[in-house]
Amino acid sequence: MEIRGKITEDGSTTLYRPDLDEHYHSIHGAIQESMHVFIEAGLNKCKSDSLKILEIGFGTGLNALLTMLNSDRKQIVYHSIEKYPLEKNIVDKLNFPDIINSSVSANWFKKLHESQWNTEYEIEPWFKLKKIEADLLEHSFETEYDLVYFDAFAPEKQPELWDGKIFQKVFDSMSDSAILTTYCAKGSVRRAMLSCGFKVERIPGPPGKRQMMRAIK
Numbered sequence: 001m002e003i004r005g006k007i008t009e010d011g012s013t014t015l016y017r018p019d020l021d022e023h024y025h026s027i028h029g030a031i032q033e034s035m036h037v038f039i040e041a042g043l044n045k046c047k048s049d050s051l052k053i054l055e056i057g058f059g060t061g062l063n064a065l066l067t068m069l070n071s072d073r074k075q076i077v078y079h080s081i082e083k084y085p086l087e088k089n090i091v092d093k094l095n096f097p098d099i100i101n102s103s104v105s106a107n108w109f110k111k112l113h114e115s116q117w118n119t120e121y122e123i124e125p126w127f128k129l130k131k132i133e134a135d136l137l138e139h140s141f142e143t144e145y146d147l148v149y150f151d152a153f154a155p156e157k158q159p160e161l162w163d164g165k166i167f168q169k170v171f172d173s174m175s176d177s178a179i180l181t182t183y184c185a186k187g188s189v190r191r192a193m194l195s196c197g198f199k200v201e202r203i204p205g206p207p208g209k210r211q212m213m214r215a216i217k
């Protein structure tokens with residue numbers, strides 16, 4: 001599968017899939033978007049000292065890295081499902097550790113990518129990662145999550161990942177009052193979430209996007 005690297009407006013890289021005509025992040029700024037949608041609207045709203053997080057779409061590992069960097073050393077179990085793990089030569093094109101410029105980011109980013117798939121791996125004593133190589137359409141989750149980063153490709157490109165059946169599966173794997181955040185603000189996606197029992201709010205989106213959604217179980 002062809003995957004190309006690209007620089008976004010905040011200087012951080014993203015990837016582009018020509019077959020889908022789709023980027024992994026906003027071209028207005030990959031780090032900026034992930035910080036806004038997943039860290040500020042999601043992680044920072046969770047007050048508990050220990051969290052189980054599910055990410056839909058591990059992709060470049062950016063959300064996992066930003067979660068580590070903004071965790072305040074909460075005890076975090078981070079599960080991320082990915083159907084198409086990236087080859088090392090593609091990961092090597094990503095500049096997130098250089099842009100973030102923290103003493104730990106390069107080491108953590110390397111560990112996030114080098115950890116084995118389908119086993120829980122301790123990146124730091126307070127951060128355990130399990131990358132699940134699987135298709136979201138077929139996978140059943142066995143853990144109860146407190147926070148979900150719903151970061152699939154856009155509903156226009158992969159509508160099957162944004163329908164009521166998928167949201168029901170995710171809803172059923174979340175604890176009471178758990179939060180789901182997504183960059184998407186589309187009406188049909190909102191209705192699919194509401195039909196599963198989520199309370200959904202539209203909140204201001206990252207640069208280049210008027211709104212995003214946050215849902216509470």
Ligand SMILES: C[S@@+](CC[C@H](N)C(=O)[O-])C[C@H]1O[C@@H](n2cnc3c(N)ncnc32)[C@H](O)[C@@H]1O
Nearest residue numbers: 057058059060062063082083084135136151153
């Ligand atoms: C918007 S990108 C994710 C970006 C990622 N969170 C990051 O920070 O790089 C969507 C991701 O979903 C993955 N994906 C696509 N179809 C999938 C499926 N059916 N099941 C699981 N993952 C899928 C893609 O390969 C891609 O990595």
